Amino acid sequence: MTASTAPARPGPTAPPSLGGVGQSARDSLVVAKRNLLRMSRIPEVVIFGLIQPIMFVVLFSYVFGGSMNVGGSTNSEVYREFLMAGIFAQTVTFATAGAGAGIAEDMHKGLIDRFRSLPMARGAVLTGRTLADLVQTALTLVVLALVAALVGWRFHEGVLKALAAFALLLLLGYAFTWVGALIGLSVRTPEAATSGGLVWLFPVTFVSNAFVDSTRMTPWLRHIADWNPFSATVQACRELFGNPGVSQSDAWPMQHPVLASLIYSVAIIALFRTLAVRKYRNSAG
Numbered sequence: 001m002t003a004s005t006a007p008a009r010p011g012p013t014a015p016p017s018l019g020g021v022g023q024s025a026r027d028s029l030v031v032a033k034r035n036l037l038r039m040s041r042i043p044e045v046v047i048f049g050l051i052q053p054i055m056f057v058v059l060f061s062y063v064f065g066g067s068m069n070v071g072g073s074t075n076s077e078v079y080r081e082f083l084m085a086g087i088f089a090q091t092v093t094f095a096t097a098g099a100g101a102g103i104a105e106d107m108h109k110g111l112i113d114r115f116r117s118l119p120m121a122r123g124a125v126l127t128g129r130t131l132a133d134l135v136q137t138a139l140t141l142v143v144l145a146l147v148a149a150l151v152g153w154r155f156h157e158g159v160l161k162a163l164a165a166f167a168l169l170l171l172l173g174y175a176f177t178w179v180g181a182l183i184g185l186s187v188r189t190p191e192a193a194t195s196g197g198l199v200w201l202f203p204v205t206f207v208s209n210a211f212v213d214s215t216r217m218t219p220w221l222r223h224i225a226d227w228n229p230f231s232a233t234v235q236a237c238r239e240l241f242g243n244p245g246v247s248q249s250d251a252w253p254m255q256h257p258v259l260a261s262l263i264y265s266v267a268i269i270a271l272f273r274t275l276a277v278r279k280y281r282n283s284a285g
Contacts, residue, residue: 024124031128032135035102039136049098049136053091053144060087060211061151070213070245077152082245084153085165085237086210089230091144092137092173093205096180097197099133103184104193123277130177137173141166156242165240168261172233175265178272185279209247210234214254226251229264236261 061080068079103126145166155162179200184193207225208214214225225231226249235257238246253260 024127027124028127028131031124032131033128035129035132036135039132049095049140050143052094053087053140054147056087056090057084057144057147057151068212078244080152081154081243082238083211084148085234085241085243086205086208087148088141088144088166088169088237089172089234090205090210091140092169093176093201093230094198095133095137095140095173096176096201097194098180099130099177100180100182100184100187100193100197101190102133103129103181104187105190107185123273123280126178126181126273126276126280130174130181133177134170134174138170141169153243155240157240161240161242164258165237168233168236168240168258168265171265172229172261175268175272178269178276182272182276182279185276204228204230208234209245213245214247215249222249223251226254229253229261229268232257232260232264 060083061076068082070078070082106129155165180193180197183196184190187193187196207221208228208231209225210230214222214231217225226247231247232253235247235254238244239257247254249255253264
């Protein structure tokens, strides 16, 4: 057989396509890794993120603890155990402001425009950012739990239930991060994103059962607090941790807080992720 008639050798095969979902997941992880690396190079962001919740623990525990009534007791040690579920939930939700500011900064600096020029899933930019923020929030929770243990907080229902409580907290934090993502895409500057993120966070976290028993509120305010998604997660954590101050309200979220917390968080993710990705695609057009 001559060289001209010899069969050609097969060339290298192209890598198999991952499909739409697979490519989106891969691109999201790549973006998440990029954001985590950037966060590791700016440790002061993580440090300042820890200072605020630690200050809340100290202030509420030692300044207000002796004057708070929990289940008929004004013992500051009882209040510290009551308080920590609210502080944990507040910490994961306040991370929303940072997420919104980060996305607004990327938009302002033109980084998002560079991502648009790459063959990647559109929603991966936002998903990757929110996943990176979730990792940072988890690390913050670990440190905060250690600080809480130092001031006297304990969980009493076993390790598995405690882990389930922390999982609910992270799910709530991830859900609210998508609210922050939508705000970050809707404003022009990181400063506006930070301010816009805090404006709605304060009423959500303080009109709740986080720091006081909602049954001590006026009826109309108690009704709002009992149906607040934030309150459902706080109530669920107190039950799972075995901490005092579980609300005796007749509102459905207070009677079934674990289920209510899951429903609220999943619904918030579904709604605000859809809105944020649509906003991103429209701005990309």
